[in-house]
Amino acid sequence: MSERNELIESIRQLPQKLEIAVSRLTDVQLDTQVGEGKWTIRQLTHHIADANINAYTRMKLIVTEVKPILKPYNQDAWASLADAAHGPIEATLTTIQGLHERWVRFLQSLPEASWTREGIHLENGKLTLQDVLRTYARHGESHLQQIISFCEKMKW
Amino acid sequence: MSERNELIESIRQLPQKLEIAVSRLTDVQLDTQVGEGKWTIRQLTHHIADANINAYTRMKLIVTEVKPILKPYNQDAWASLADAAHGPIEATLTTIQGLHERWVRFLQSLPEASWTREGIHLENGKLTLQDVLRTYARHGESHLQQIISFCEKMKW
Amino acid sequence: MSERNELIESIRQLPQKLEIAVSRLTDVQLDTQVGEGKWTIRQLTHHIADANINAYTRMKLIVTEVKPILKPYNQDAWASLADAAHGPIEATLTTIQGLHERWVRFLQSLPEASWTREGIHLENGKLTLQDVLRTYARHGESHLQQIISFCEKMKW
Amino acid sequence: MSERNELIESIRQLPQKLEIAVSRLTDVQLDTQVGEGKWTIRQLTHHIADANINAYTRMKLIVTEVKPILKPYNQDAWASLADAAHGPIEATLTTIQGLHERWVRFLQSLPEASWTREGIHLENGKLTLQDVLRTYARHGESHLQQIISFCEKMKW
Numbered sequence: 251m252s253e254r255n256e257l258i259e260s261i262r263q264l265p266q267k268l269e270i271a272v273s274r275l276t277d278v279q280l281d282t283q284v285g286e287g288k289w290t291i292r293q294l295t296h297h298i299a300d301a302n303i304n305a306y307t308r309m310k311l312i313v314t315e316v317k318p319i320l321k322p323y324n325q326d327a328w329a330s331l332a333d334a335a336h337g338p339i340e341a342t343l344t345t346i347q348g349l350h351e352r353w354v355r356f357l358q359s360l361p362e363a364s365w366t367r368e369g370i371h372l373e374n375g376k377l378t379l380q381d382v383l384r385t386y387a388r389h390g391e392s393h394l395q396q397i398i399s400f401c402e403k404m405k406w
Numbered sequence: 407m408s409e410r411n412e413l414i415e416s417i418r419q420l421p422q423k424l425e426i427a428v429s430r431l432t433d434v435q436l437d438t439q440v441g442e443g444k445w446t447i448r449q450l451t452h453h454i455a456d457a458n459i460n461a462y463t464r465m466k467l468i469v470t471e472v473k474p475i476l477k478p479y480n481q482d483a484w485a486s487l488a489d490a491a492h493g494p495i496e497a498t499l500t501t502i503q504g505l506h507e508r509w510v511r512f513l514q515s516l517p518e519a520s521w522t523r524e525g526i527h528l529e530n531g532k533l534t535l536q537d538v539l540r541t542y543a544r545h546g547e548s549h550l551q552q553i554i555s556f557c558e559k560m561k562w
Numbered sequence: 563m564s565e566r567n568e569l570i571e572s573i574r575q576l577p578q579k580l581e582i583a584v585s586r587l588t589d590v591q592l593d594t595q596v597g598e599g600k601w602t603i604r605q606l607t608h609h610i611a612d613a614n615i616n617a618y619t620r621m622k623l624i625v626t627e628v629k630p631i632l633k634p635y636n637q638d639a640w641a642s643l644a645d646a647a648h649g650p651i652e653a654t655l656t657t658i659q660g661l662h663e664r665w666v667r668f669l670q671s672l673p674e675a676s677w678t679r680e681g682i683h684l685e686n687g688k689l690t691l692q693d694v695l696r697t698y699a700r701h702g703e704s705h706l707q708q709i710i711s712f713c714e715k716m717k718w
Numbered sequence: 719m720s721e722r723n724e725l726i727e728s729i730r731q732l733p734q735k736l737e738i739a740v741s742r743l744t745d746v747q748l749d750t751q752v753g754e755g756k757w758t759i760r761q762l763t764h765h766i767a768d769a770n771i772n773a774y775t776r777m778k779l780i781v782t783e784v785k786p787i788l789k790p791y792n793q794d795a796w797a798s799l800a801d802a803a804h805g806p807i808e809a810t811l812t813t814i815q816g817l818h819e820r821w822v823r824f825l826q827s828l829p830e831a832s833w834t835r836e837g838i839h840l841e842n843g844k845l846t847l848q849d850v851l852r853t854y855a856r857h858g859e860s861h862l863q864q865i866i867s868f869c870e871k872m873k874w
Binding site (some may be wrong): 643661 | 782783789791792812813820
């Protein structure tokens, strides 16, 4: 399987894997930080949705405009907002499930030429569509693994 | 009820109203344009999700940054992408359901002072958080009404 | 004379008026702050050039693009740079003389329709070409008057 | 001499070299294109000033902000404006003379650490201060050489 197909497959599988990892946790467990100075599992779950909402948007901008501005977002500030710090995760898991299904359909529909299209990220500079795909597929996996490893360590 | 609460209530109700309006339609009906030179019901459904993903993002940017850039998106180009023009609507209805629930929780958590915060939209200039709320609550209602009216006219 | 012509005339006259006001001052006088917590006459002179370099650029962007981004600049940080805080003013007076002559020729060449064109200032939002003209013509006059009034007060 | 010092020296020398090259030309000569589909010497002269006004601004933005947006400009549209296509070059030569003198003073005042600071160019992505220096020093030299070579070919 090509790198690209692996990355898309990873995005396709994330919602179910994340649901399995977090839906059985209690509120007390969700509100536990996965390490000193780190976010809680609840915050990580909302963060994965927010990151991927941004990723989906950036990828559509790259495909529909010439070198669009890709606006960074302040992930720490987003994770500190009340809905992300304390809100229930069910709606967020639902969002991720719906968003990823459509996002995968979008990614699979693109012609080869789309993947070298570029956007201008206001902190990281030029990024191709392939760069954004790689960054966010790995970003989701990495946070999922962070949650799973922490739960194993805690024997949850 | 204050204007703001009415607008938030409208955002809260949209997912269910939209689901009732479109989930019973056949693929042929979904692929019918609601007027000459207008989008199909399928495109409108995906467009409501895309617009509100952008609205959710803009509102979080306004709350977490000082006068952030609010990036416009090319709605016609987005609506012409394969997933929006031809993709099934179920995942999109799921996304809207999850997104709006969390979006409402976010909006209800904000202190009064947040509502005069501003972003800089690259086409429309300065917008307050209240402006963005008003624009998108009415935008969703307007497209929902467009779909409902068309179905009534068609006796669907 | 129309408001616009008055503003353009003000821009045309500024270089000579500024030269008369500051070229006869000693270095010690140039390095005197015009008030507590205010800039020195030297900094004000360099600042007028920097502001108008930005104004010239913004106006050309507005005329040659559709709703261009107008980038703010941090005027306090610019005024604290070594060349602005301590550098001789002769080259800057020369720059202002040349720049304003060309800037006026540019402004006088524009068709009526240009004056309602807009740019998006990243702090102030939408600005028309006429807004930018008004802001910068008055900005230059205001700083010139600040220098002249201070010198009168000091009997220089 | 280091690359950086050579580039700064090139910026320092440009105004005089350009003045020698173009100030003795007649209006008819100034209005001659330097090649098919190329600009006239008059346009090139105004363009060098406009490019370096933008370069000066970009470099000050990079030094005074964290990863500022560097706004591209449409050089062909600027060169087609009346003042650039048909205006006298004297004021522009004066501007270049004054601007370069101050620009060099600014460049020579910077600590080593400034040179790796970055801006985000909306077409080219991340650029360091050193990148911008190199680009514009060479850009000026290249256009100067273009004018000189053309005049030699024409035996002017």
